Amino acid sequence: MKNLEEIGKQALAAKYFLQTLPTLQKNEALKAVADELIIREKELIDANEKDLELGRENRMSEALLDRLTLTHERIAAMSEGLMQVADLDDPLGEVLDRTVRPNGLQITKLRVPFGVIGIIYESRPNVTADAFGLCFKTGNAVILKGGSDALNSNIAIINIIRDTLASKGIIEDAVQLITDTDRNTTLEFMKMNQYMDVLIPRGGAGLIRTVVENSTIPVIETGTGNCHIYIDEDADIMKVIPIVINAKTQRIGVCNACESLVIHENIVDRVLPALGKALIEKGVEIRGDESVRKVLPESVKVTEEDYGCEYLDYIISIKTVSSIEEAINHINHYSTGHSEAIITENDEHAQMFLHKIDSACVYVNASTRFTDGFEFGFGAEIGISTRKLHARGPMGLKELTTYKYNIVGTGQIRQ
16 A cells, blocks of 8 residues: 555656646547446446445445445446546647737746646545546546545546556556545645645535645635525426426435525415425425425424535425525525526526526526536536635536746846
8 A cells, every 4th residue: 555655756756747648648548448447347336336335334324325336327427427528628738818018028828737636535436537537638647535435446446547547658647546544644635735736625514624624735625515496486387396306306415406495485385285295205304494384284394404404315495485585695695605596487586596696506497406517518527616716616627727827038137
């Protein structure tokens, strides 16, 4: 097992190799890894089953087991994500600005890699492939620290990637995985600012808080998702149930799932009986205020804590409001800044919601489940940033780059 010092030094060496790797060679390697994931699917499934067995023994929740699981379809999606990244334009070298000063100096602002990126993440093994693909395409070396519950799956994915890179004559240390599961190793990793340029946590609130509080490396937060849907008084009732059921129940353990509903009081009696029935049929526990409980007596009394909770479970909170302004204020107060949606046929209300909601992704008449790099056309994503520096929303290729200035003169000196 490599120690962190060794991993850091190897990442530094790899970054200089990657920064000059031609786009064509990067794309060929990405497609080769994508193919190899499919070819070695059984190896991945077998490794993943070991993690699932341990998860069941440790009484992991169904939501977390779902996040951990690799299936034929999810491996195919991992492969497709890498293929998409390969097909995207290489952002490196893009000229962001170019000026000529009065003294003749030519100043060019260029997009360049960060250098070495560290990523700490939890149960989802697909993040391993996604992170590699995005970092590799952008010329960054990456050091990964996955959760212990996905260790076997992550090792299997990394072995496939490194084997494929080696077969293409590319430095294997473009991607490295920390396999030591000791908490102190993770804390030490957060302080390797002599080797890493940026650290990205991807997981629950506890992980993100730990990284933000302990890291000496600049952090890009990929935040938790207390995502809201507001059902306006001018909503098309035919759209409500499909959108809400999709947002809440398609996958409960993801950060873009709807956790909170806000409903205008004028539409409660018309929409809530059918919506409540549909949610309950999907196994969702409803926690509502007094107005909700009058319509749905089987619902549980909501608490203040519920309004701010990312359940990652078959639970949803519902709040009734008397105006769109009250809805917006409620959402902005309890939101984690991830994704919010309004269902309405009132264009004025739609525009007000888009303008005043302070989240990374704001929707009109659509499910919050679309907040995803793949769905946005970015290919794989590194996560959803809920911060405003350096990136916001789904983080694709451009969000894993920075810029520098190239200045060309003809002998100028400053007076």
